[in-house]
Amino acid sequence: EADIYQTPRYLVIGTGKKITLECSQTMGHDKMYWYQQDPGMELHLIHYSYGVNSTEKGDLSSESTVSRIRTEHFPLTLESARPSHTSQYLCASEVPGNTEAFFGQGTRLTVV
């Protein structure tokens, strides 16, 4: 079934650890996004990509990096996790041409 998948759904890690949040979509979408969403609900854009080998930083500097080696895969890496990174992370993908953006179910990260 065509969808966008995020793993893990929940993650608790210690400060200083390196982690990678996975995002994969089976719809062949070129545009992909990573958002950080706090309980205050606002969607903060962290990174986005227009296609393979294309990545841009968003409005929120989250000390993270992304890669886009394959169209379907857009992983987000935190080199050194901090308690301030505790949040929900949402991945989304979109077909170019201003159409619907599809969101994954999110990864809820807790850094202790």
Add this chain to the structure above:
Amino acid sequence: GENVEQHPSTLSVQEGDSAVIKCTYSDSASNYFPWYKQELGKRPQLIIDIRSNVGEKKDQRIAVTLNKTAKHFSLHITETQPEDSAVYFCAASIGSNYKLTFGKGTLLTVNP
């Protein structure tokens, strides 16, 4: 870049009443305006969208209006029901090769 402002941040209505959420955008080149609904614990999902060549669009109890001159667009929900309770996000896009920019969200509560 594009900036989208959304008001109000919270809205409480009685069941059966109407609800209106308003957004303004900064870039007159924006031509695509979607609205997303995020229920508690779930991912945002598209509920309606409008393009710049249309002034109004309806889908059952929800409608969106666009005023290009004033650079604002609104979501109207009529005959609200408790299941309409959610966070609603507006967004704007300049074109197919640009990122989607979201407003900060509106928490709508429909009281039975």
